[in-house]
Amino acid sequence: MVRRTFLKAVPAVGLLTACGRSSRIKLALNWKPEPEFGGFYAAPYSKHGLDVQILPGGAGTPTVQMVGAGSVDFGIVSADEIVLARSHGNDVVALFAVFQNNPFGIMAHASRNLTNIGDVLKEGTIALQSGLPFARLLERKFGFSHVKVVPSPGGDITSFLNDEKFAQQCYLTSEPIAARRKGASVKVFAVSEIGYNPYTTVLAVSGESLRKNPDAAKALVAVVREGWRAYLDDPKAANQQMHQLNSTMDAETFAEVAEVQKPFIETEDTRRSGLGTMSRERWETLIGQFKELGDISRTIPAEECFRVL
Amino acid sequence: MKKTLLPPLIPFIGLTLMAEFLVRQGFVRPYLVPAPSAVFRAMIDSRVELLQALLSTSAGSLAGFALSAFTGIAIAVLLSSSRAVQRAFYPYAIFFQTVPLIAVAPLLVIWFGFGIQTVIASAFVASVFPVIANTLSGILSTDPPLRDLFRLYGASPLATLFKLRLPAALPQVFTGLRVSAGLAVIGAIVGEFIAGGGLGSVVDIARTQQRIDKVFAAVLLASVLGLGLFGLINLLSHLTLRRWHASEQAE
C-alpha cells in the first residue's frame, strides 16, 4: 500500500520541483528580517503571479557575490558594494534603492557632550567595520590616532552600554532605539554628515539576468514598489511576519523602527520620481569618492551601475 | 627530507597551476576564487601588514595553546584521581568541545575586553579539550601489571602518578597536543574577528573591501601558522619519545 502511494507520488513531486525550479525567484537579504526590508515582505508577489522566496541573511552574508555568481536571482546590497564589485569584474546592477539616504551613523553616549562626528574620534574606543568605505573616509578626514578602533559588534550593544567612552557604528534606525530602551541616552551622528551618502538597502540583479530577461526584472521591481508603498502606509502585517522570523527584535521596536526610517525612504526625490528611484549624479559622486580613496583604479561609468525600470 | 617534503609538494604545485589557468581563462570568476598569482601579489604588496598580523596571531595562538597545554594536563591529572571526581566534572570538560566558539566569542569580548587577552581566551576555549581528553585517557590506560608492580613495592599514589602514570601517558599527551595546536590557531582567528587584530582582522576587513585575494593571502598564512605549530609538536614528540618505542625508533 505504502509502495503504491510512493510510486504515484514520485512523478507528482518531480513535476512540482520542475515547476518550482523554473519560476521560483530567490531574493537574498543581507541581514535578519527587520523593518529595513519591510516592503519586500509586504509585496503582493503571488497576486502578480510571482513565486518569490526571501532568504534572510546575517553578519557577513556575501549577497553581492551571491548575485554575481548566480546562486540567487536578486539580492540586497548597498551602492558602495556595487561600485566595488563592478571594479572587480562582478557585473551586478542596482534596480531599486529603498533607503535614499544612507542610515549609517556613529552612536555615542550623550554624556560626552560631543558636537560633531570628528569629536567622537578624539578619545575612547570606536567599533567600526574598518574595511567599509565610510570608515576609511573617517580615518582620512579625522585620523584614528587618538581613538582605539575595534571590530563592529554587529548590532550588539552590550559593550556600548558597559563603557561610557565606547562608540560604535550603527544604523540610525536601529541600535540607538535599542540603546534608549536599555536606559542609555545617546547622541547619534549621521555618516552623511561627512558627505558620504550611498544608496542603501538596494535591490540588485546580475547584469547577465537583466540582459537575458529584462521583463522579469521589471515585473519584480513593480511589485516591490507596491510592497514598499503598502509597508509605508501600514507596516503591521509585514512586521508581524518578520517578527516571527526574527524574534531578537520585539514587536514594539519593529513598530518604532518602521516609523523612524520613513524619512530615509520617502523623500522629495521619491515623491517626484517614485519609490526606489536613483539618480546618475548620486552614483557619480559615489564613484568619485571611491576613486579618491584609491579603492578603484579607474572610473566606472555611472550608468552601468543602475537601471531604473 | 626528500621523502616527506616532495610528495605533498607535487599536488600543491599542480593545483596551483590549474587554478591559475582556470581563472586566467575565465572559467572561474576572479571575485569568487582569486588567481594564485593575485594572491601572491597581495602577499607581496601587503607584506608589512600581513607580517605584523601573522606575528600577532602567532602570539595569541601560542599563548592560548600553552595555556591549554598546562591547564589541560593539570585538569586531566585532577580528573584521574577518582571515579567520582571524573563523573562529576568530565561533562564540563566536554562543554569546551561542544560549545560553538563563534557564539561564545562575543561573550569573551564582554568579559575580557577588546585586545589580545580575548584572542588568547578564544584560542584556549577552542583547544583545551583534546588535551584533557587525551591526557586523561593516557593516564587511565596505564598497564595494570605496571600498576601492580608499583603497589607491590608500596609506592604512594603521588609517586605512582609522577613516576609511572604521567610518563606512560606522554605519547597520548602528544596526540592531544597535536590536535590542540591547529584548534588554537582557529580559536585565535575567531577571537580576532570579534576582538580585532591579527590575521582574523585582516580577513574580516579585506572581506568587506571585497579584496578576496588578500583574504586568501591571510588564510594561507594562518594555515602555515597551524602547520608550523603542528610541526613543532611533532619535533618535541620525536625528541622526547625517541628512545621509547620500537615504532618511534623506526623514524
Added chain:
Amino acid sequence: MAVQLDAVRRVFDNKHVVIAGMDLRIDPGEFLAVLGPSGCGKSTLLRMIARLAEPDSGRIRTEPNGERFQTAFVFQDAHLLPWRNVLDNTALPLELMGEAKAKRYESARAALEQVGLLEALDRYPGQLSGGMRMRVSLARALVTEPRLLLLDEPFAALDEITRFHLDVQLRELWQRRGMTVIFVTHSVSEAAFLANRAVVLARRGGAIKLDRTLELPAVRNNELRGDPRLGQEMRLLLGAIEE
C-alpha cells in the same frame, strides 16, 4: 619464606567461583610449579599470594611475616618502563622503597650481573630483544633480594632456545639464593624441568588435582632434556591435566 593458604576462596562478580576453598602449604626454599588449563585460577592464586588481591574468605599467611617487600613478582611480559634505561628499571623497586641512589645502583648492578646483562646498563627497553627484556625483569625482581619469588608464565612469549636458556638461569639463581619460588606455567615440560614440586589445578574452582614431588636430580641442565625421567614426570603431569 613459607606460604600457607587456609580455605582460601575467591569469587568474581558475585557468581564466578575462581577458587573454592584451597588449602596449600609451600615450604621455605621450595620451587613449586603451578599447572592447569586456562582460566583455572592459577594467576589469581599468584596475585593473592603477592597481596595484589585479597581472598573473599580464608587466609593466606607468609612466614616469617616481619619485613615488608620480601615478595617479588615477574609478569608474563617484561613490563619495563620504556622511558628508563636498564639500570634505572632494575633499580626501580629500591627507588620506590626509598633507598639512596648509590646503594640502589650498586644492588641493581649486582642483579644485572647475575642475569648476565651488565653491559646493557645504558640501553633502553626499546633497544633490547624479548629475551633480554625478560632478563631485566628478572633482575628487577631480584634486586630487593626477595625471599619469595612469584612468576606468572614469564617465558611464554619467548622463543624456545631463549626459554631453555632462561630456565637454566632461573634454576641456578634459585639454587644460589635459596628463595621460595612459585612458578605458574602452561608448559608441562617447563614445569617438570624447573620445579621440585608440582601442583595441578582443576579446570574450574581451583581444586588441586595433583600435588607431586618430582623425582628428578637436583642439578637441572640441558642434558636433562633428553632424560627419560623428565618424560615420565611430564606424562604424569599431563595426565592429571587432561583428566
